[in-house]
Amino acid sequence: MAIIQTIDLTKRFKDLVAVDKLSLSIDEGEIFGLLGPNGAGKTTTVLMLSTVIKPTKGTAIVGDYDIRKNPDDVRKLIGICFQEPKLMWVSTPWDVLNWHAKVCGLSTRERKRRVKQVLEHVNMWDHRRKRIHGLSGGMKKRVEVAKILIQRPKIAFIDEPTSQIDVVGKHKIWNMIRELRDEGSTIILATNELFEADVLSDRVGIMHKGKMLVCDTPKTLKDSILGGDIVEVQLEKEVTKNVLDELKGFKEVVEVVVVKSDDLRIHLNKVEKVVPQIMNLFLNERLPISSIRMSEPSLDDVFVHYTGLTIEEAEQKSKSR
Amino acid sequence: MKKTRKLLLVIERDLRRFIQFKFLIILRTIWFAAQVAFFGLIASRMVVPELADIYFEFYVAGVVIMMLYSASVFIGYDIFEEAEHGVFEYLLSLPVSRKELVLGRSIGGGIRSFILVGPIIAITLFIIGLANPLNLLVALSALFLFAFGVSGMSITIAVTLKSGDRFDIFMGALSAFIIRLSTTMYPQAFVQDANQAYAAFSQFNPVTYASDLFRWGTGIERYLTMSPMPLAPIIGIVIFFFIFTFVGVTFYEKRLEGGGWQ
Ligand SMILES: Nc1ncnc2c1ncn2[C@@H]1O[C@H](COP(=O)(O)OP(=O)(O)OP(=O)(O)O)[C@@H](O)[C@H]1O
Numbered sequence: 001m002a003i004i005q006t007i008d009l010t011k012r013f014k015d016l017v018a019v020d021k022l023s024l025s026i027d028e029g030e031i032f033g034l035l036g037p038n039g040a041g042k043t044t045t046v047l048m049l050s051t052v053i054k055p056t057k058g059t060a061i062v063g064d065y066d067i068r069k070n071p072d073d074v075r076k077l078i079g080i081c082f083q084e085p086k087l088m089w090v091s092t093p094w095d096v097l098n099w100h101a102k103v104c105g106l107s108t109r110e111r112k113r114r115v116k117q118v119l120e121h122v123n124m125w126d127h128r129r130k131r132i133h134g135l136s137g138g139m140k141k142r143v144e145v146a147k148i149l150i151q152r153p154k155i156a157f158i159d160e161p162t163s164q165i166d167v168v169g170k171h172k173i174w175n176m177i178r179e180l181r182d183e184g185s186t187i188i189l190a191t192n193e194l195f196e197a198d199v200l201s202d203r204v205g206i207m208h209k210g211k212m213l214v215c216d217t218p219k220t221l222k223d224s225i226l227g228g229d230i231v232e233v234q235l236e237k238e239v240t241k242n243v244l245d246e247l248k249g250f251k252e253v254v255e256v257v258v259v260k261s262d263d264l265r266i267h268l269n270k271v272e273k274v275v276p277q278i279m280n281l282f283l284n285e286r287l288p289i290s291s292i293r294m295s296e297p298s299l300d301d302v303f304v305h306y307t308g309l310t311i312e313e314a315e316q317k318s319k320s321r
Numbered sequence: 322m323k324k325t326r327k328l329l330l331v332i333e334r335d336l337r338r339f340i341q342f343k344f345l346i347i348l349r350t351i352w353f354a355a356q357v358a359f360f361g362l363i364a365s366r367m368v369v370p371e372l373a374d375i376y377f378e379f380y381v382a383g384v385v386i387m388m389l390y391s392a393s394v395f396i397g398y399d400i401f402e403e404a405e406h407g408v409f410e411y412l413l414s415l416p417v418s419r420k421e422l423v424l425g426r427s428i429g430g431g432i433r434s435f436i437l438v439g440p441i442i443a444i445t446l447f448i449i450g451l452a453n454p455l456n457l458l459v460a461l462s463a464l465f466l467f468a469f470g471v472s473g474m475s476i477t478i479a480v481t482l483k484s485g486d487r488f489d490i491f492m493g494a495l496s497a498f499i500i501r502l503s504t505t506m507y508p509q510a511f512v513q514d515a516n517q518a519y520a521a522f523s524q525f526n527p528v529t530y531a532s533d534l535f536r537w538g539t540g541i542e543r544y545l546t547m548s549p550m551p552l553a554p555i556i557g558i559v560i561f562f563f564i565f566t567f568v569g570v571t572f573y574e575k576r577l578e579g580g581g582w583q
């Protein structure tokens with residue numbers, strides 16, 4: 001069942017259409033990865049859904065409430081972890097989180113327990129009495145993420161949770177996001193990190209210039225790219241024309257590149273299904289295989305395919321901002 | 322969660338923040354001491370000798386109101402600092418209604434200025450002496466409303482201008498008028514003598530109401546004008562409070578939700 005449903009959701013900033021008649025449906029209990037290059041409109045979408053800013057046109061139903069008509073009710077259901085940590089600079093992590101937990105209605109006992117538990121989990125317990133402005137970028141981000149983990153809202157908007165966070169920290173936070181989902185929260189994860197979206201999301205949507213380009217499970221999306229899978233085969237003998245023809249005969253095979261006469265790169269779909277058949281073919285033709293390597297397309301390929309930007313270009317754009 | 326509890330939490334947050342501005346508190350206290358000990362004592366020598374002590378008391382009471390005003394305005398600067406760090410958006414995302422948020426902050430801002438001015442009021446009473454405790458109680462309640470009103474006004478202006486520089490200039494200009502053209506430093510009779518337009522402005526000025534009420538509460542006013550029950554200033558302050566807390570809230574809501582802070 002959809003817990004969030006947008007209807008022609010649009011946001012204009014003067015001449016710029018940041019979000020353009022977006023139609024998006026998010027199911028209860030899923031982690032939905034919102035992907036897109038810089039400036040795609042991810043954050044703007046999240047801010048509208050969380051009632052921080054008002055749409056120019058259109059609306060959305062969040063929980064059972066319209067974000068325009070009942071923003072106060074929407075805010076009781078949601079929590080948001082901002083892309084840029086929003087902290088009071090004169091206070092300490094403990095003050096920020098404790099106050100946040102109070103406003104979100106946690107009982108005193110629950111509050112103390114959770115604030116401590118989450119601070120320990122994100123490795124900030126020892127820094128809890130430090131001034132915020134004395135913390136590193138990644139530490140601030142940890143405090144920002146901690147807010148939502150303490151709050152455990154029914155609907156959690158998480159905007160770039162692991163930017164600036166080290167590798168160990170990333171894995172911890174990913175686990176905590178999964179736990180949050182397993183406890184019943186619906187999670188909207190806006191991110192630039194395709195790997196993160198891939199490992200966490202039940203479904204992903206790729207936004208570009210304020211519009212949703214595609215929206216599906218990571219697996220379906222990866223499969224949807226023709227010839228997205230790659231199999232590299234190294235043979236002990238030269239390949240025959242007959243084998244090449246037969247290979248091209250598979251309907252899943254898109255292209256066979258003969259790198260050398262004993263070295264093939266096969267671009268195909270549904271690799272897990274076709275590889276056994278290919279191996280049989282080589283065996284039947286008495287062509288011994290010396291090595292075989294498979295690679296699946298990543299969300300990177302999906303992203304490139306749909307946005308028309310290479311990852312390098314997307315990265316360049318993000319640096320120039 | 323109960324509405325009042327949320328309101329209290331919003332207030333609590335502003336109070337906690339304030340206590341962290343130790344520097345400001347010290348600075349303001351020094352300012353007060355200097356105004357009283359230097360300016361007050363010296364300027365009161367310019368008055369006919371029989372009235373020198375009375376003018377000194379009159380002036381001290383006025384300085385208290387000036388402090389209360391400027392401390393209550395401070396919350397507007399807080400809002401800019403928060404906007405800069407994005408905390409504003411954070412507050413807008415919380416399960417707190419816009420009304421609770423603004424009302425809480427106006428009250429928080431008002432209480433903050435009382436924390437600052439409270440000890441100074443105590444010192445003032447020590448200097449001036451206390452004539453009638455009941456009057457003082459009425460006056461202090463009115464001053465609370467005044468402080469909430471000024472905080473509400475500061476917040477309203479801050480979210481309307483949405484620019485720290487413009488706010489700075491505007492508040493500077495506003496306080497130049499609202500303090501100078503009031504009875505903080507001189508009795509209304511003298512303002513009247515100087516200029517009719519000044520007098521008109523001063524007569525309908527919340528700062529005048531606050532100053533008059535405080536002097537009435539401390540019993541100084543009896544030397545200057547005879548007003549058994551200063552109804553006009555009380556009504557004036559109540560109206561001022563309502564305008565900036567309730568009308569201000571609605572205005573603020575409309576203003577913000579259009580496009581967040583930007
Ligand atoms: N307050 C604002 N005023 C004017 N333009 C804005 C504002 N907020 C966002 N924009 C513009 O709207 C577009 C979408 O921005 P948004 O922050 O939603 O992108 P994003 O997908 O979150 O990007 P990123 O990956 O960099 O976080 C951008 O072109 C941005 O410049």
Ligand SMILES: [Mg+2]
Nearest residue numbers: 042043083159
């Ligand atoms: Mg963003």
